[in-house]
Amino acid sequence: MAKDPYRYFRIEARELIEQIGQGVLALEQGVRDTEQVALLLRWAHTLKGAARVVRQAEIADLIHGVEEMLAPLRSDDAPLPRSTVDQLLAACDRVNGLLAQLPQPEAAAAPGPVVASGGAPAAEGEAEAPQRLGRADVLEVDVLLEGLGEIGTELAAMRRAIGTLDALRELALAGDAAQGGRVLVAQLDTLERRMAGGAERIDRELRQTRDAAERLRLVPVAGIFTTLERCARDAAHSSGRQVVFEASGGQLRVDGEVLDVVLGALLQLVRNAVAHGIEPPAERLAAGKPAPGRIVLEVARRGYMVWFRCRDDGRGIDQAALRRSLAERGLDAPDDSAGLLARLMQGGVSTSSVVTELSGRGIGMDVVRAAMGKLGGRAQAASGGGGASFELSVPLTLAALDVLLVEADGQTMALPLDAVHGALRVPLEQVVHTVDGGAIVYQGQLLPLLPLAVGAAARQGQQGQHLWSPRAMTAVVIRSQGELLALAASRLGGVDSVVLRGLPPLVVADPMVLGLYLDIEGEPRLVLDPEELGRALTRRRSSGREVAPPCLPILIVDDSLTTRMLESSxxxxxxxxxxxAASAEEGLELARHNRYALFLVDVEMPGMDGFGFITEIRADPQLRDIPAMLVTSLDTAAHRRRGAEAGANGYIVKNEFDQTAFLARIGELVQR
Structure with missing residues (x-):
């Protein structure tokens, strides 16, 4: 990558101009004190000095003008004229434009931000207006990730070399027992151990670096708030309205690529709120409302989705005008309100009879619909109760998440920290047994107790005594569906910040799984969804003691919690x-005391492996006729042959997994 002489200036200048813009908007809203003005002047002075260092005289002169406009505010308490605010914001826009025009190395070149001129809102349907969020930085991350992929290829070659060494050792052992052969074997063993250890270290470092690189893609949602506030302000001023913009949830960090697309949709919704919802000041005052209208943006994580709600306190959606617009276009209007609002979200219609810069073309919702289509999200509208509300739900590709690590059934999993209410150790004699299952007393309340383990006992409705020591258990209290419930675990593992990932595509996952993250060893760990845990408890209470279906259960034997969960789902x-079962030994114990229709077994496990498990069951007169399938990442002729020799009825390679074929083969074996 070519050297970029403006790299650090860009970073500093963008941060400072963003802070200056936010401060100017705060001054316009009445946040006026000497310290605030002094801070703005300090930021401007820093930016002017940095611009002169890199010989960007035009930027320095613009910021000098900003200082000249801000300086009188230190001693003048008079209201800040709108014309001054317009000039200050226009200067910020011009600086952003000049920053985008700075020469960039070819490898780091990227589309610059497109910023509307001060006081002029973008026209309805223009999706290109959002400023790209950290695009150059994302490109650098992509280069880093590409390099990591190349290192991974080298690592694979090293592993193949280890396999070759293993073959040489076997060849040497097949010869005579001469001293030279033994020395060769010893040397090969030493070399193999060294290479294997080196490969593991490289692999671990790669995983840590990749995790760090992915974190660089995450940006705080608050980064779009100023752009949206500017959009609301400019649209209001151009249409003779007053508006106050409020936002919450800015601490949430999501993939910058996702946020870029969402920003385009939100800009359209903010313009719509001004054009179609917020009334002129005189009309609002006559209706008993304050002259400035309110536009509120709320952002939150809901399960594995990010939820954006943009609402206003205006007149609401004019459903009569919407019906007229549909009729003029020869389209049928749904009879019910919900159907009509759903039709609005499909685009192509407008509730405005006059075409302006902000509205009337009927393409605003097309922008929102296109954005949701690109992200696989969904949009819906609501109206009533004094205003309109639009909700966007977008699936997360990556997200930063603070979690509480817990251990249950010998496996570590995570719970979103914002759902955790508390944790405590509970002596077993204090567990209350009710008709619905276990319960504990917490802060004077009787809370239902749900085993957190995703194991055989929990699946079969047992109390899960394997979760805790003989004398006590750990209970994690979470808030789910507005109520508190307790989760039984073995112990707590502390608090961590993780990068939440989606589950692999084409996998039918347990609804209780929010996503997964990679631990320090690169092992996938599950993040559980508190809301779904609450629903699982409700289902357990309502189902009572159900009669088991006639088909015998299938026993999954795998040391990976993730694999057990996915196959189980x-x-x-x-x-x-x-x-x-989390091990071959546990699987054998269960097999000898229960009846199963099929064994689904991993090959590589600590202790006894999958080949050993199948050998054991084939030697047992009570188990030898039960079919067994191996599911593994090992894809060599030797491993397949060894599985067949042990007595496996099938061999499935994980990276070639086909769900339809998998279920078809399961059906054949179970019905034998």
Missing amino acids: ILESAGYQVAL
Whole structure:
């Protein structure tokens, strides 16, 4: 990558101009004190000095003009004229434009921000207005990720070399027992151990670096608030209205690429709120409302979605005008209000009879719909109660999440920290047994107790005694669906900040799984959804003691919690009962005391491996006729042959997994 002489100036200048713009908007809203003005002057002075250092005289002169306009405010308490605000914001826009025009190295070149001139709102439907969020930085991250991929390729080559060394050792052992052969074997063993250890270290470092690189893609949602506030202000001023913009949830960090697309949709919704919702000041005062209208943006994480709600306190959506617009276009209007609002979100119609810069073309909702289509999200509208509300729900590709790590059933998993209400150790004799299951007393309340383990006991409705020591258990109290409930765990693992990822595509996942993250060893760990845990408890209470279906359960034997969960979800979605074991030894113990229709077994596990498990069951007269399938990442002829020799009825490679074929083969074996 070529050297960029303006790299750090760009970073500093963008931060400072963003802060100056926010401060100017705060002054316009009446946040006026000597310290605020002094801070703005200090930021301007810093930016002017930095511009002169890199010989950007035009930027320095613009910021000098900003200082000249701000300086009188230190001693003048008079209201800030709108014309002064317009000039200050126009200067900020001009600086942003000049920053975008600075020469960039070819490898780092990227589209610059497109910023509307001060006081002139973008026209309805213009999706190109949003400033790109950290685009150059994202390109640098992409280059880093590409380099990591190349290192991963080298790592794969090293592993192949290890395999070759292993083959040489076997060849040497097949010869005579001469001293030279033994020395060769010893040397090969030493070399193999060194290479294997080096490969593991490289692999661990790669995972840590990739995790750090992915975090660089995450940006705080607050980064779009100033742009939206400017949009609301400019649209209001151009249409003779007054508006106050409020936003919350800015601390949430999401993928910058996702936020770029969402920003385009939100800009359109803010313009719509001004054009169609917020009334002129005289009309608002006559209706008993304050002259300035309110536009409120709320951002929150809901499950594995980011939820944006843009609402206003205006006149609401004119459904009569919407029906007229549909009729003029020869389109049928749904009879009910919900259907009519859903039709509005499809685009192509407008409630305005006059075409202006802000409205009337009927393409505003097209922008929103296109953005949601690109992200796989959804949009819906509501009206009534004094205003309109639009909600956007977008699936997360990556998100930063603070979590509480807990251990249950020998596995570590995570709960979103914002849902955790408390944690405590509970002696077993204090667990209350009710008709609905266990319960504990917490701060004077009797809370239902849900086993957190995703194992055979929890699946089969048992109390899950394996979750805790003989004398006490750890209870994590969470808030779910507006109520408190307790989760039974073995112990707490502390608080961490993780990068939340989606589950692999085409996988039917348990609804209780919010997503996954990679731990320090690169192992995938589940993040559970508090809301779905609450629903699971409700289902358990309402179902009571159900009669088991006639088909015997399938026993999944795998040391990976993620694999057990995913395979279990697929099978349960297909109507099978499932039991789980975290090791071959645990699987054998369950197999000898229960009846199963099929064993689904991993190959590589600590202690006894999958080949050993199948060998053991084939030697047991009570188990030898039960079909067994191996599911593994090992894809060599030797491993397949070894599985067949042990007595496996099928061999499935994880990276070639086909869910339809998998279920078809399961059906064949279970019905034998």
